Structure formats: C-alpha cells, structure tokens
Amino acid sequence: MSAEKLIIFDTTLRDGEQSPGASMTKEEKIRIARQLERMKVDVIEAGFAAASPGDFESIKAIAGLIKDSVICSLSRANDRDIARAAEALAPARRKRIHTFIATSPLHMEKKLRMTPDQVFEQARLAVRYARQFTDDVEFSPEDGSRSDMDFLCRVLEAVITEGATTINFADTVGYGVPELYGNMLKSLRERIPNSDKAIWSVHCHNDLGMAVANSLAGVMIGGARQVECTINGLGERAGNTALEEIVMAVRTRRDHFNLTLGIDASQIVPTSKLVSQITGFAVQPNKAVVGANAFAHASGIHQDGVLKARDTYEIMRAEDVGWTANKIVLGKLSGRNAFKQRLEELGITLESEGEVNAAFARFKELADRKSEIFDEDIMALVSDEQHSHEGEHYGFVSLSQHSETGERPSAKIIFTAGGKEVSCSGQGNGPVDAIVNAIESNAASGAELLLFSVNAITTGTQSQGEVTMRLAKSGRIVNGVGSDLDIVVASAKAYLSALNKLYSKSDKLNPQQV
Numbered sequence: 001m002s003a004e005k006l007i008i009f010d011t012t013l014r015d016g017e018q019s020p021g022a023s024m025t026k027e028e029k030i031r032i033a034r035q036l037e038r039m040k041v042d043v044i045e046a047g048f049a050a051a052s053p054g055d056f057e058s059i060k061a062i063a064g065l066i067k068d069s070v071i072c073s074l075s076r077a078n079d080r081d082i083a084r085a086a087e088a089l090a091p092a093r094r095k096r097i098h099t100f101i102a103t104s105p106l107h108m109e110k111k112l113r114m115t116p117d118q119v120f121e122q123a124r125l126a127v128r129y130a131r132q133f134t135d136d137v138e139f140s141p142e143d144g145s146r147s148d149m150d151f152l153c154r155v156l157e158a159v160i161t162e163g164a165t166t167i168n169f170a171d172t173v174g175y176g177v178p179e180l181y182g183n184m185l186k187s188l189r190e191r192i193p194n195s196d197k198a199i200w201s202v203h204c205h206n207d208l209g210m211a212v213a214n215s216l217a218g219v220m221i222g223g224a225r226q227v228e229c230t231i232n233g234l235g236e237r238a239g240n241t242a243l244e245e246i247v248m249a250v251r252t253r254r255d256h257f258n259l260t261l262g263i264d265a266s267q268i269v270p271t272s273k274l275v276s277q278i279t280g281f282a283v284q285p286n287k288a289v290v291g292a293n294a295f296a297h298a299s300g301i302h303q304d305g306v307l308k309a310r311d312t313y314e315i316m317r318a319e320d321v322g323w324t325a326n327k328i329v330l331g332k333l334s335g336r337n338a339f340k341q342r343l344e345e346l347g348i349t350l351e352s353e354g355e356v357n358a359a360f361a362r363f364k365e366l367a368d369r370k371s372e373i374f375d376e377d378i379m380a381l382v383s384d385e386q387h388s389h390e391g392e393h394y395g396f397v398s399l400s401q402h403s404e405t406g407e408r409p410s411a412k413i414i415f416t417a418g419g420k421e422v423s424c425s426g427q428g429n430g431p432v433d434a435i436v437n438a439i440e441s442n443a444a445s446g447a448e449l450l451l452f453s454v455n456a457i458t459t460g461t462q463s464q465g466e467v468t469m470r471l472a473k474s475g476r477i478v479n480g481v482g483s484d485l486d487i488v489v490a491s492a493k494a495y496l497s498a499l500n501k502l503y504s505k506s507d508k509l510n511p512q513q514v
Contacts, residue, residue, distance in 0.1 A: 003254075003258050003259055003260045004225060004258075004259055004260070005225070005259065005260045005261070005262065006219065006225060006226070006227060006250055006257075006259040006260070006261055007042045007043065007199065007201075007225060007226035007227070008041050008042050008043070008226075008227060008229065008243065008246070008247065008261065008262070008263055009041075009042065009043040009045065009072075009201065009226050009227065009228040009229070010036050010041045010043065010044055010045065010228075010229060010230065010231070010243060011045040011203075011228055011229070011230055011240065012032060012036070012230040012231045012234055012243075012275060013029050013032060013033065013044065013045065013046050013047055013058075013062075014045040014046065014047050014048055014074055015045070015228075015230060015235050015236075015240055016230040016231065016234035016235050016240065016275075016279075017047070018235060018236040019234055019235055019236050019239070019279065019281060020236065020470070020477040021279075021280070021450075021451075021470045021471075021477045021478050021479035022234065022279045022280075022281060022479060023478065023479075023501065024058075024278060024279065026054065026057055026058045026061055028278045028383075029046070029047070029058045029061075029062065030058075030061055030062060030065060031274065031278070031347075031348065031349075032231075032271075032274060032275060032278065033046060033062045033065070033066055034065070034066070034347050034349060035267065035270065035271045035274050035347050036069065036231075036271065037066050037067075037068050037069050038264070038267050038271075038347045039263060039264050039267035039268065039271050040068065040069075040262050040263055040264045040267075041069050041243075041263065042069060042070065042226075042262060043069060043070040043071075043072055043096060043226075044062070044066065044069045044070070044071055044072065045072040045073070045074060045098065045228075046058065046059040046062045046063070046071055046072065046073060047059045047073060047074070047088075048073065048074040048075070049073045049074075049075065049081070049084045049085040049087070049088035049089075050075060050076070050080065050081040050084040050085065056084065056087075056088050059071070059073050059085075059088040059089065060087075060088045060089075060090070060091060063088065063089050063090070063091040063092035063095065064091035064092070066092070066093075067093055069094075070092075070094045070095065070096050070136065071089060071092040071094065071095050071096070072089075072095070072096040072097070072098050072138070073085035073088055073089055073095075073096075073097060073098065074098045074099075074100070075097060075098065075099045075100075075126075075130075076099070076100065076101065077099050077100060077101040077122050077123055077125075077126035078122070078126065079126075079129055081099070082097060082099060082126060082129050082130050082133070083133075085097050085098075085130075085133075086130075086133035086134070089133075089134070094136070095134050095136065096134065096136040096137070096138055096166075097130040097133060097134055097136070097137050097138070098137075098138040098139075098140065098168075099126045099127065099130055099137070099138070099139055099140075100139065100140035100141070100142050100168075100170070101119055101122055101123050101126070101141070101142060102119070102141070102142040102143050103119060103123075103141035103142065103143065103144060103147040103148075103151060103152060103155055104142075104143035104144075104146040104147045104148075105146075105147075105148065106143070106146065107142060107143045116151055119155070120151075120154060120155050120158065123139065123141075123155050123158065123159055124155075124158045124159060124161075124162050125162075126139075127139055127159045127162040127163055127164045128162045128163070131162065131163040135163075135165065136165055136166075137163060137164050137165055137166070138164065138165070138166035138167075138168055138201070139156075139159045139164040139166070139167055139168065140167075140168040140169075140170045140203065141155060141156065141169070141170060142170055142172050143170065143172045143173065144169045144170045144171065144172070145169070145170070145171040145172070145173075145175050145176045145181060145184065146173070146175055149184070149187065149188070149191075152188060153188060153191050153192050156188065156192055156195075157192045157193060157194060157195075160192070160194045160195070160197050160198050161194060164198055165197075165198055165199065166198055166199045166200075166201055166226060167195075167198045167199070167200050167201065168200075168201040168202070168203050168226075168228065169184075169185050169188065169200065169201065169202055169203070169218065169222070169224070170203045171202075171203065171204040171205060171211075171214055172203075172205060173205060173207060174204065174205035174206055174207025174208050174210070174211065174237070174238065175207070175208075176204060176210065176214045177208075177210065177214070178210060178213045178214050178216070178217035179217060179221070181204070181214045181217055181218060181222075182214075182217030182218055182220065182221025182222045183221055183222070184222070185200065185202070185218050185221070185222025185223070185224060186221050186222045186223060188200075188222075189222065189223055199225050199226055200218075200222065200223060200224045200225065200226070201224055201225075201226035201227070201228055202214070202215045202218035202219065202222070202224045202226070202227055202228065202241075203228035203240075203241075204218070204228075204240070204241050205235065205237065205238065205239070205240055205241075206233060206235070206237075206238040206239045206240060206241070207237055207238045209238070211233070211238075211239070211240060211241040211242070212241055212242060212245045212246060212249070214241075215227050215229070215241045215246060216246070216249060216250075216257075219250075219257070219259070220256075220257065227241065227246050228240075228241065229241040229242060229243040229246050230242070230243060231243055231244070231271055231272055231275040232244070232272050232275055232276060232281065232283055232287070232290060233245070234275065234279065234281060242288070242289075243268075244268045244272060244288070244289040244290050244321070245288050245289060247261060247263050247265060247268065248265065248268075248288075248289050248316055248321065251265060252315055252316055265320055265321050265322070266319070266320065266321065266322045267322055268289065268290065268321040268322050269289075269290055269321050269322035269323050270322050270346070270347075270375070271322075272290035273290075273375075273376060273379065274379060277376070277379055277380060277383060277457075277466065277481070278383065278481075279479065279481075280453075280468035280470070280479035280480070280481040280494075281468075281479075282453060282455045282468070289316070289321055290321070294318075295314065295316075295318040295323060330342060330363070330367070330373045330378075331367060331371065331372065331373060332364070332367035332368055332371075334367070334373075336356075336357075336360050339359075339360050339363055339378075340356055340360075342375075342378060343356070343359075343378070343382070346375060346378065346379065348378075348379070348382055350382070359381065359382050362381045363378065363381060366381060366464075366485070369485055370462050370464070370485060371462065372462070374457075374458045376457045376458050377457060377458065377464055380457055380464060380466060380483040381483070383481070383483075392500040392503075392504075393417060393418055393499075393500055393503045393504075394415055394416065394417055394443070394496040394499050394500050394503070395415060395416040395496070396413075396415050396482075396489075396492055396493045396496055397413075397414040397415050397416060397421060398413070398414045399411065399412070399413045399414070399435070399488065399489050399492050400412045400413075401431050401434065401435065401488050403430075403431050408427050408428075408429075409427065409428055409429070409430055409431045409433070409434045410425065410426070410427045410428075410434055411425065411426055411427075411428070411431060411434035411435045411437075411438045411488075412424070412425045412438065413425075413435060413438045413439060413492055415439070415492075415496060417442065417443070422442050424438040424439060424441045424442045425438055425441070426438030426439075426440075426441055431488050431491075432452065432488065432491045435488065435491055435492045435495065436449070436491075436495055439492070439495055439496065439499070443499055445471070445473065445499055445502060446473060447471040447472060447473040447498075447499070447502060448471065448472045448473065449469065449470070449471060450470040450471065450472050450477065451468060451469065451470035451479075452467070452468075452469055452470075452491075453467065453468040454466070454467050454487055454490075454491075455467075455468075457483060462485070463485075464483050464484060464485050464490070465483065465484060465485070465486070465487030465490045466481065466482075466483045466490065467481070467482050467483070467487060467490040467491045467493070467494040468480070468481050468494060469481075469482075469491070469494040469495045469497070469498045470498070471498045471499070471501075471502060473502055476502065478498050478501035478502055479498060479501070480493075480494045480495060480496065480497030480498025480499070480500070480501060481494055481497055482494035482495075482496070482497055
C-alpha cells in the first residue's frame with residue numbers, strides 16, 4: 001500500500017507568537033515565513049487578521065510574497081473576523097480561512113455565555129460564510145478534547161456539510177492523553193457520516209508534556225493527516241507540538257508510520273535558530289533534534305560506538321536536519337558579493353541596496369573584531385540592522401562601563417530617544433544593573449524586568465553574546481534581543497529593544513488561542 005502524505009501546518013507566526021513577549025514585527029514575520037517556505041511547509045498560519053492592524057498587514061504581506069505554501073489566517077466564527085481574514089489573504093496564490101468556536105461545556109457557559117444550540121448555529125453559518133471567499137476552509141472546535149462527544153459529532157457533521165475541508169481536533173489546554181485522545185478522534189471519524197469529506201487535523205498543547213505524543217496518537221489511532229505545530233514547540237504556557245519532533249519522528253520511523261512528508265529536513269536547524277534569534281526564546285541544550293546536545297555524545301561508551309559505527313547511538317544524522325550549517329563562511333577579507341550571496345543562501349532578503357550596504361558595513365566591523373564569522377553571526381547582525389531601520393524610538397549609540405572588585409559598578413551610555421542623542425550615567429550591583437539604571441534615568445519606563453538571559457551565538461570565547469530582556473508593564477510583556485561581542489553592550493541593546501516594543505502603540509494583544 002502506498003504511503004499517504006502527512007500535511008504539516010505551521011502556526012509559529014500565530015499560535016507561537018502567543019508566548020509572552022514573543023510578538024514579532026512584520027519584517028520578522030516575513031523572514032520566518034520565507035524560511036518556512038524554504039523548508040517546504042505545506043500550510044503557514046500567518047496570523048489572526050482581526051486581532052490588530054499590524055497582524056492584518058503582516059498576513060497580507062506574507063500572502064503576497066509566499067508562492068509555494070498555503071497561507072492561512074485564523075478567525076473567530078463571526079462575519080467580521082472572516083471578512084477581515086479574506087481581505088488579508090486576497091493576494092495569496094493559495095489561501096485558507098481557519099475559523100473556530102469553543103465547544104466544551106465549560107467554555108460555552110463561562111467564556112462564550114452561549115447555549116449549545118447557539119454555538120452549533122454560529123459554527124455552521126461561519127463555515128458557510130467563509131466558503132464565499134475560498135474553497136479551503138478549516139474549522140476547529142476549541143477545547144475539543146473536553147467537549148461532549150454527541151455535541152461534537154453534531155457540530156462537525158454540520159460544518160462539513162457546509163463545506164469545511166479540514167476539521168481540526170483541538171486539545172487547547174493540553175488535557176489529552178495519547179491513547180484517549182487518539183481514540184476520541186477515531187470515534188468522531190467513525191460516528192460522523194460525512195467524515196470522509198474532510199481532512200482531519202490535530203492541534204495539541206504541551207501542558208502535560210504530551211503534545212507530540214498526542215499528535216502522533218491522533219495520526220496513528222485517529223487517522224489524522226494534518227499536524228498543527230510550531231518551530232521549537234513555541235507557544236504560550238508550555239508551548240505547542242514541536243514541528244521538528246513530528247517531522248523527524250515520522251521520517252525516522254517510517255517503518256511504523258508509513259507516511260510521506262514534503263518537508264526539507266535540512267532546513268530544520270536553520271529555521272529553529274532563526275525563530276529563536278527573532279523571538280529571544282533560547283532552545284534548551286537537550287531539546288530533541290534542534291538542541292545543542294542533540295547529537296553530542298559525552299559517554300565514553302557512546303563515543304566509542306559512534307566512532308566505530310554511527311548507527312550504534314545515532315538514529316538520525318546531524319547533517320540531515322541542518323547542523324552542518326554552523327560552518328565558517330566568511331572573514332574580514334570577504335567582499336560584498338560573497339556577503340550578499342551568503343544572505344541569499346540563508347534565505348535573508350533585504351529590501352534595498354542601502355540595507356545590504358548597511359548590513360555589509362556591520363559585517364566588516366564585526367569581522368575586524370572576530371576572526372571567524374558564522375551563519376548565526378550574520379543572522380544576528382541582519383536582525384540588528386533591520387531593527388535600527390524601523391523608526392524605533394530608542395537606538396543604541398555607545399557605552400562605557402567600569403567594574404572593579406570592591407567598587408560599585410558604573411556605566412555611561414549614549415542612546416537616541418526620539419531622534420535626539422541623550423547621555424546618561426548610572427550605578428548598580430553589577431554592570432548590567434548599572435546600564436539599566438542609566439537608561440532608566442532618562443526613559444523612566446517603570447517596567448519590571450522579568451527575564452535576563454545570555455546565550456552564546458556560536459562556540460568559543462570569540463562568540464557573540466545574545467541577550468534577551470523580558471519586560472512587563474500594565475499587563476503587556478515584551479522581549480528585547482541584542483547581540484554583540486561584548487555582552488554588556490548586548491545587554492544595553494536588548495534593554496533598548498524591549499523599551500521600543502513597550503513604546504510602540506501598534507503591538508497587538510495576543511489573539512485567542514485554538
């Protein structure tokens with residue numbers, strides 16, 4: 001029997017963005033979308049068009065640029081959301097409207113304050129309306145895994161009759177257990193008379209650490225042929241199903257799953273690093289497939305076995321998922337054309353020659369300070385360059401800092417605020433505290449620092465430091481990311497980056513989840 005295809009539906013730009021502080025700019029979303037297309041993702045959920053003007057514009061831009069993947073927008077089950085999604089998706093070569101409404105007794109009573117009959121009618125009419133704009137309509141019963149089976153069957157049969165082509169069984173709060181979740185989906189497909197008229201999908205959250213297991217149970221037991229997932233398992237609370245784990249599980253154990261995939265697995269690690277760098281969410285070293293230790297062998301017995309025969313302890317090859325990308329690519333003698341070509345190979349598109357020239361100038365400056373330039377270095381400096389050209393309120397100029405044992409650290413920083421240079425000084429318990437105090441002496445943001453994290457972009461003492469600062473104010477949580485060979489400078493850049501996001505009035509509230 002020939003293998004069926006498993007559709008990979010990536011929701012990093014929508015559900016993944018619901019991680020606290022993970023909001024992305026339009027330019028950052030476009031970079032990730034291009035990379036997802038490069039990885040040959042089947043469906044890209046680009047956002048929630050009705051959530052904000054910024055999300056609408058991001059979806060519209062992605063819809064006009066991406067040619068090979070289906071572009072999808074989420075919408076609640078109402079005419080306004082659906083019309084807004086259709087408008088944003090208008091430029092797309094292939095488009096999908098993904099509409100949803102909660103179906104569990106708890107959600108219907110406490111959140112929606114609607115009766116089951118009202119929910120049934122709204123779901124049915126929403127799909128009917130969405131079909132006016134596209135033949136590709138997906139419907140999700142939010143909190144499906146805690147919904148009454150009889151009611152679910154009634155709703156899902158009706159939306160398929162109205163033209164829903166994909167039915168997504170959502171485990172919204174991560175309540176599912178693999179065997180139970182898989183059998184619940186199987187029962188739905190067996191009980192619903194027209195279930196064969198739609199592709200069935202799984203969307204699982206990782207609150208109990210079982211998102212990937214639940215998704216695979218939905219595929220093997222329940223017969224799902226689409227998995228909704230995110231890069232690095234990004235998402236609010238404990239995150240979503242990790243794309244890289246689904247893809248490599250199905251690929252490595254094809255003897256068991258007997259499914260084909262359209263994904264270019266060699267782009268997994270580059271995509272993981274891009275998403276991590278843009279969002280500021282570091283990948284844990286022991287993370288499956290994309291963690292720094294995923295292919296490291298510390299045990300002497302393991303090392304001996306791998307040296308004799310790789311398959312003694314390696315079930316996947318590091319190069320198959322893109323780990324070979326971390327190679328020396330350029331140096332101080334490299335020219336502009338070589339730099340531009342490497343940008344293209346990394347899937348980085350700069351809009352103008354001016355942006356290329358500015359990024360190249362930053363590259364030459366880095367190359368004078370660092371003898372070996374890696375792909376990750378280029379990705380970081382391009383990100384910094386794009387941030388500095390987005391008309392942001394605050395911009396880093398220069399920094400001097402003094403630390404000595406037995407003395408209180410001090411810092412002096414020059415930065416721009418609203419286009420004007422300001423010079424501030426401060427002291428603190430450490431160099432980073434001194435920098436923050438210096439900046440705050442002018443900015444006076446009143447924000448609370450929730451997270452300060454430092455990661456090495458590459459290996460060795462010459463590595464750039466990548467700093468993430470997470471700030472909270474008035475219910476908003478934002479991440480700022482900065483990189484530099486000097487981690488103190490990187491810290492200043494990260495703090496200013498976070499302040500810019502707090503200062504921005506266009507950042508949206510997180511959309512409702514599925």
